[in-house]
Amino acid sequence: MRALVYGLAIAGESTARALLRRGYDVVVVDDRIDGDKQDLASALGVELLQTPLDPGALACQFDLIVPSPGVPETHPIVIAAQREGVPLASEIELGYRWEQGRPDGPRPILAVTGTDGKTTTTDMAVAMLRAAGLRAEAVGNTDVPFVDALDSDLDVFVIECSSFRLAWTERFRADAAVWLNFAPDHLNWHASIESYELTKARVFSQQSATDVAVGFADDPVVMRHLAAAPGRRRSFGRDRGDYRLEGSTLVGPQGPICDVAVMGRSLPHDITNALAASALVLETGLAGADAIRAALAGFVAQPHRLEEVGRAGGVTWYNDSKATTPHAAAAAIRAFDSLVLIAGGSRKGVDLSPMANTGSHVRSVIAIGEAAPDISAVFADSTDVVVAESMADAVALAGDRSAPGDAVVLSPGCASFDWYSGYPARGDDFRRLVRERLALPDSPTPSPVEATA
Numbered sequence: 252m253r254a255l256v257y258g259l260a261i262a263g264e265s266t267a268r269a270l271l272r273r274g275y276d277v278v279v280v281d282d283r284i285d286g287d288k289q290d291l292a293s294a295l296g297v298e299l300l301q302t303p304l305d306p307g308a309l310a311c312q313f314d315l316i317v318p319s320p321g322v323p324e325t326h327p328i329v330i331a332a333q334r335e336g337v338p339l340a341s342e343i344e345l346g347y348r349w350e351q352g353r354p355d356g357p358r359p360i361l362a363v364t365g366t367d368g369k370t371t372t373t374d375m376a377v378a379m380l381r382a383a384g385l386r387a388e389a390v391g392n393t394d395v396p397f398v399d400a401l402d403s404d405l406d407v408f409v410i411e412c413s414s415f416r417l418a419w420t421e422r423f424r425a426d427a428a429v430w431l432n433f434a435p436d437h438l439n440w441h442a443s444i445e446s447y448e449l450t451k452a453r454v455f456s457q458q459s460a461t462d463v464a465v466g467f468a469d470d471p472v473v474m475r476h477l478a479a480a481p482g483r484r485r486s487f488g489r490d491r492g493d494y495r496l497e498g499s500t501l502v503g504p505q506g507p508i509c510d511v512a513v514m515g516r517s518l519p520h521d522i523t524n525a526l527a528a529s530a531l532v533l534e535t536g537l538a539g540a541d542a543i544r545a546a547l548a549g550f551v552a553q554p555h556r557l558e559e560v561g562r563a564g565g566v567t568w569y570n571d572s573k574a575t576t577p578h579a580a581a582a583a584i585r586a587f588d589s590l591v592l593i594a595g596g597s598r599k600g601v602d603l604s605p606m607a608n609t610g611s612h613v614r615s616v617i618a619i620g621e622a623a624p625d626i627s628a629v630f631a632d633s634t635d636v637v638v639a640e641s642m643a644d645a646v647a648l649a650g651d652r653s654a655p656g657d658a659v660v661l662s663p664g665c666a667s668f669d670w671y672s673g674y675p676a677r678g679d680d681f682r683r684l685v686r687e688r689l690a691l692p693d694s695p696t697p698s699p700v701e702a703t704a
Contacts, residue, residue: 253312255280257328258319259288259299262396266317266342267295269398273349280309280328306331313337317345320392320415323440341419343410346390346397348422350408358405360424361531364412364454365431365467367579368524371552372431373411375528378546380407383538391416407537414450415440420457427535428454429465429487429527433472434578435601448472455480463534465527468492485534487526489519494526501526503533509544515551518586555678557583557660563689565655570685571662572678577605580664584609590658591649593639595619595626596665596677604629606664615652617645621669642670642677646684659685 254275256267263279270277279292280300292299303309306327310316316332316339323329332339340348350357363373373389380387390400391410400408410425414437417423433451441447455464455476466477468488477484485504487494494503501508501522508529511517525547532538552558555573562568574580580594584606594606595618603622607629615635618626623638630636635652639645649659667677686693 252276252314253278254315254317255309255313256317256319257281257322257326259291260319260321261394262342263317263319264291264295265396265399266319266345267297269342269345269349269401270317271295271297275315278313302328307335310335310337315340317342318419320413324418324446325440325442339419340421341416341423343391343397343412343416344420344423346401347420347424349398349401351422353401359407359426359535359537361407361409361535361537362412362425362428362454363409363431363527363531364414364417364428364451366434366436366576367574367582368431368520368527369411369413370573371556372429372524372527373409374553375524375546375550376409376531378550379528379532379538379543380409382545383532383542385537409531412454414447417453418450420453422457423453424457424459424462425454427463427465427531428458429531430454430467430470430473430476431523431527432467432470432578434576434605436576436578436599438601439599452476458482463531465494465530465534467523467527468495483534485530487523487530489522489526492526494530496522496526501529503529505533508533508540509547513544513548515548518557520582520586555674557586557662558678558682560682560685561689561691563691565657566650566653567658568685568689569658569660569662570678570682571660572667572674572681574662574664575599575666575674577601577603577664580662581605581609583660583662584613587658587660588612589614589654589656590660591615591617591653593617593619593645593649593659593661593681594664595622596663596667597669598622598625599666603664606630607633614654614657615649617648617652619645619663619670620665622665626664642680643684646681646688650688 252275254270256279259279259281277297282302310331363369377387377389385406387407390397392413462482464480465485466473468486468491486492558570560568560570571583613634616630618638627636661681667674671677
C-alpha cells in the first residue's frame with residue numbers, strides 16, 4: 252500500500268511514522284520545503300517532494316492520501332484526490348481504524364468538537380477520568396496526535412476534534428461525543444459555512460445506536476444535528492438541558508454532580524465546559540460525581556484562555572489570546588461588568604459584529620492588527636475606539652483608558668498571523684508587556700478560565 256502524507260508538520264510527521272510502522276510505502280509532499288523538513292524526511296527514510304504542477308498525476312500514484320490539518324479542503328491535492336477517487340483520511344480516521352483492530356479490543360473514545368472551548372473541555376474530561384483512576388490522554392488537536400497515543404498504556408482517549416481532522420473521516424466515531432457550539436470560523440479552510448457545519452456534524456452522524464451524543468442546548472445548529480443523532484441524546488446548558496445549573500449546583504439526569512463553589516472560577520463558560528465534560532464521563536459510566544468534584548477542584552486551564560496576568564490600581568489584566576473567533580471573544584466580553592477590550596488581528600473571512608452585540612459595558616476598544624479597521628467599524632457606534640500600531644502601544648492605550656474595577660482583556664476575536672507566529676506568541680508578548688508595565692515578575696500563574704459559549 253502506498254500512502255501520500257501531504258504536509259510535514261506535527262501531525263504529518265506522526266502520521267508518516269505510524270504508516271511506516273504498519274508497513275506502508277510512504278511519500279511526503281509539502282508546499283514549503285526547508286532544511287529542517289529535508290532532514291526530518293531523511294531521518295524518517297521517506298521521499299520528500301515539492302508540490303507538483305499536476306496534483307492529479309501525483310494522486311493517482313497512491314492508495315491513500317492523508318492531508319495534514321493545515322491543508323484546506325480547497326487545496327489542489329484534495330480536489331485531485333476526490334476527482335480521481337483516491338481515498339482521503341485524517342490522522343484521527345487512521346487512528347480509529349487501527350484502534351478497532353487492536354488485539355485486546357478497542358478502548359473507549361470520547362470526542363469533543365465545537366468552534367470554541369474544545370481544549371478546556373477536553374482537558375476537564377481527562378482530569379475527571381484520571382481522578383476516577385483511569386489512564387486517559389488528550390489527543391487529536393493537541394500536542395499528541397491520536398496515532399501517536401495508540402501504543403500508549405491508556406484506558407481511554409479523549410479526542411479534541413477540529414473540523415480539519417473531522418473533514419476526512421468516514422468510519423471515525425466516539426462512544427460519547429459532545430458538540431459545544433457552532434459559529435462561523437475557518438472560512439479560509441472550508442469551501443463554505445455549510446461545509447464547515449457538515450464537517451462538525453460528523454461527530455454525531457457517524458455514531459452508532461449505542462453511542463451518546465451531547466449537544467449545547469442554547470445553540471440551534473448543534474441541537475438540530477443532535478436531534479438526528481443515531482444514539483442516545485443528551486443536552487447541556489447553564490440554564491437548561493439534561494445537564495444544567497440549578498441554584499449553585501451542577502446537576503444531571505442522575506442528580507447533583509457538584510457545587511460551583513468547588514471550581515476555581517465559575518463564569519458562565521466555565522460552567523458550560525464543566526457540564527459538557529461531566530456529561531461525557533457520566534453518560535459512559537467512566538467516572539462518577541466524586542471524581543468530577545475532585546477534578547474541578549484542582550483544574551487549571553492552559554495559558555492564553557482568560558489567563559489573569561496581573562493586577563494593579565484596581566484593574567485586572569487578562570490574556571485571552573486563544574479567542575481567535577468573534578464567538579469566543581463575545582463570551583469573554585460578557586464575562587465582565589466593565590472592561591477595556593484589545594481586539595483584532597488577522598482576518599479569517601468572518602463577521603466580527605457578534606463581538607459588539609454584547610452590551611454597553613465595554614469602556615473602550617483598542618483595535619489591533621490587520622483587522623483594526625473592521626474592529627473599529629463594528630464598535631464605532633457603541634464605544635470609544637482607538638487603533639494601536641503595536642502590542643506595546645495597545646497595552647499603553649488600554650492602561651490609560653482603564654479605571655478601577657475594570658478588566659483589560661486581550662480577546663482578539665481574530666487569528667494572530669499578521670503580527671505573530673500564532674496565538675501563543677501573541678499571548679506571551681501581551682503577558683510580558685503587561686507585567687513590565689505593572690513591574691511584576693515574569694512568572695504568573697494561569698487562572699482556570701476559558702472563553703467559550
